[in-house]
Amino acid sequence: MATDINSVVLIGRLTRDAELRYSNSGTAICKFAIANNYSRKQGDSWTEETNFFDAVLMGRRAEALHKYLVKGKQVGIQGELRQGRWEQDGQKRSRVEVFVNDVNLLGGGGSGGEPRSESRYDAGPSHQADDAENTGSGSDFEDDVPF
DSSP states (O other): OOOOOOOEEEEEEESSOOEEEEOTTOOEEEEEEEEEEEEEEETTEEEEEEEEEEEEEESHHHHHHGGGOOTTOEEEEEEEEEEEEEEETTEEEEEEEEEEEEEEEOSSOTTTTOOSSSSOOOOSSOOHHHHHHTGGGTOOOOOOOOO
């Protein structure tokens, strides 16, 4: 018997800031959209086209990442497609979304990797002693990402 596969991997840029909401049970739900560009040959010339995908991230990761998911930010996501169906004004409607299992924050765009809110993520106790030992290593990168 064959096994069905439902897997999606996308790399693109966010079309708007992510929206964070909570379900009635308190689960965090983060919704965002990704634009994915590609080129295709049309006659003798190449044309640039764009696809748009709606994505949903749920749970604690949604809460932690939503402030980093800002318009223009390049991200890679892995997940599965899910189709929602409903009826509105007598018309059958449906929507396909990517339910995200994994998010990778990639290149620039947005606010350069800084969260959009004024408060920064607090990673816990200060590691000033560790920073003092690493001063001569030539690494000036400050890791403030919460994962």
